[in-house]
Amino acid sequence: MKKIEAIIKPFKLEEVKSGLAELGIEGMTVSEVKGYGNPTQSTRPLYGPSRLPFIPKLKVELIVRNDLLGSAVAAIKQSARTGTRGDGKIFVQDLLEVIRIRTEERGDQAL
Ligand SMILES: Nc1ncnc2c1ncn2[C@@H]1O[C@H](COP(=O)(O)OP(=O)(O)OP(=O)(O)O)[C@@H](O)[C@H]1O
Ligand SMILES: [Mg+2]
Known part of the structure; x- marks a missing residue:
């Protein structure tokens, strides 16, 4: 099993959720x-070292079977992307x- 942790733009949550549900x-x-994240060449001089602002994001955590990892990551990439910085x-x-x-099931059976 794999744990996927995705940091996304908040307004992308529903799209990410339905993209995963389709799978x-x-x-x-x-x-x-x-x-x-990584400051751009243009924002770096605006803030200086260690003064970059914190931006609100959502952290989505999910556990998937190994065989679903590739398609789950692809779905998140596609649905969370706007093409601008901070995606x-x-x-x-x-x-x-x-x-x-509740049942004491373990591993894949518990997902
Ligand atoms: N190295 C990191 N470690 C932990 N969290 C990170 C890291 N990089 C980014 N994040 C988290 O992901 C969020 C979004 O990062 P962001 O998409 O801006 O990354 P980036 O590397 O700056 O890419 P981009 O150039 O597209 O903006 C950040 O606000 C932060 O919460
Ligand atoms: Mg960034």
Whole structure:
């Protein structure tokens, strides 16, 4: 199993959600976060080191079966993209275990 963490523009949430749902991927956690990325050549001199502003973003976290990783990442890339700076990033990690508390199912069965 893989954990996908995507930092996206807030207004893109519904599009990302439906893009994933089309693949049959349901279940996600969304948090309001703030952050900053790589400053552009033009914004860097405006703020100086360590003074870049924090911009509100959403963090979408979801766990998927290994065989769905590629299509899930593709769906997020496509639905979250505007083509302008700040579109966000996708981080992928291996996930050790999932346990459904109600049934004690584990792994893929618990997704
Ligand atoms: N290296 C990083 N580590 C952790 N979070 C990051 C990192 N880079 C970006 N983020 C998060 O992703 C959000 C969006 O980043 P952003 O899309 O601006 O990345 P970027 O590298 O600056 O690309 P772009 O040039 O398209 O703006 C940031 O506000 C921050 O929350
Ligand atoms: Mg940026």
